[in-house]
Amino acid sequence: MPSAAGDPKSRPARVGVLGLQGDFAEHLRTLTRLGAEAIDVRRPEQLDEIDALIIPGGESTTIGKLAERYAFIPKLRERVAAGMPVWGTCAGAIFLAKDVPGHPHPLAAVMDITVERNAFGRQIDSFEADIDVRGMGGGPFHAVFIRAPKIRATGRDVDVLATLPDGAVVAVREGALLATSFHPELTSDDRFHRYFLAMGRR
Numbered sequence: 001m002p003s004a005a006g007d008p009k010s011r012p013a014r015v016g017v018l019g020l021q022g023d024f025a026e027h028l029r030t031l032t033r034l035g036a037e038a039i040d041v042r043r044p045e046q047l048d049e050i051d052a053l054i055i056p057g058g059e060s061t062t063i064g065k066l067a068e069r070y071a072f073i074p075k076l077r078e079r080v081a082a083g084m085p086v087w088g089t090c091a092g093a094i095f096l097a098k099d100v101p102g103h104p105h106p107l108a109a110v111m112d113i114t115v116e117r118n119a120f121g122r123q124i125d126s127f128e129a130d131i132d133v134r135g136m137g138g139g140p141f142h143a144v145f146i147r148a149p150k151i152r153a154t155g156r157d158v159d160v161l162a163t164l165p166d167g168a169v170v171a172v173r174e175g176a177l178l179a180t181s182f183h184p185e186l187t188s189d190d191r192f193h194r195y196f197l198a199m200g201r202r
């Protein structure tokens with residue numbers, strides 16, 4: 001994906017955020033601040049006009065239902081197969097996973113991970129933790145978890161980028177696909193968004 005900085009002839013990256021439900025506005029703001037052209041994606045045809053896509057946090061059942069109703073899933077699978085970078089945060093990570101035991105609604109099912117919803121239990125529905133992220137300079141990342149999922153199993157081509165002290169996997173990458181259990185868009189630390197923008201250029 002062309003960079004916003006760098007070659008003056010290149011246009012800014014057009015990065016979509018699936019705006020069906022959840023905290024898409026925070027992602028759009030961060031992307032805009034980083035110089036990307038941030039697109040609120042509401043129609044499947046828009047998937048053809050973007051260089052990369054973020055699926056925000058929210059409620060994965062609702063996102064799944066709406067994505068099916070508005071016929072997003074076939075087009076999204078097509079774009080993923082063509083190598084478009086896609087990042088799912090929290091409910092977005094659930095939406096990307098191929099295996100979500102007991103999930104009642106359709107999901108994109110494009111990433112070779114098994115994800116357990118609401119896996120941190122009721123007593124710690126929400127918490128924050130400083131985590132080390134593989135390949136990310138600048139010290140630990142302050143991660144916000146809200147009724148977060150755990151990534152329980154990963155396929156052969158999936159790299160684990162971050163775990164909690166107890167070993168729970170909370171950030172993974174599989175080629176052009178990125179999934180995080182937490183919400184980088186809710187903090188002012190934009191290193192994950194920059195990492196994602198760079199994925200399209202690598």
Ligand code: GLN
Nearest residue numbers: 057058059060090091147
């Ligand atoms: N618990 C939500 C779900 O299962 C995800 C929460 C979030 O995105 N913050 O969809």
